[in-house]
Amino acid sequence: MYALRCDAVNQAVWDGLPDEASERLALALADACADPLGATQPYGEDDGVMRTLVTGDILVVIYLGHQTKTLHIYQIDYLG
DSSP states (O other): OOEEEEOHHHHHHHHTSOHHHHHHHHHHHHHHHHSTTTSSEESSSOOSSEEEEEOSSEEEEEEEETTTTEEEEEEEEEOO
16 A cells, blocks of 8 residues: 655645545545556556556646655646
8 A cells, every 4th residue: 555645736736626526536546545556557658657647537647656655646637
């Protein structure tokens, strides 16, 4: 299981999402913490570190810290 890390800027974006989108994001991130490579897709070249998570109207860029078992939210884009 990976721990989730989110800086203040991305937390503010997440907090500003509509309730349904925020809930979908929370569930998708929980899945990604349990299985980061299975629940995400490569971001550009598949290096196993930079990944994307797509939940319909939300695109999240994630950095995986495999040695520290952390999942860092790099960017959240709401497309709705």
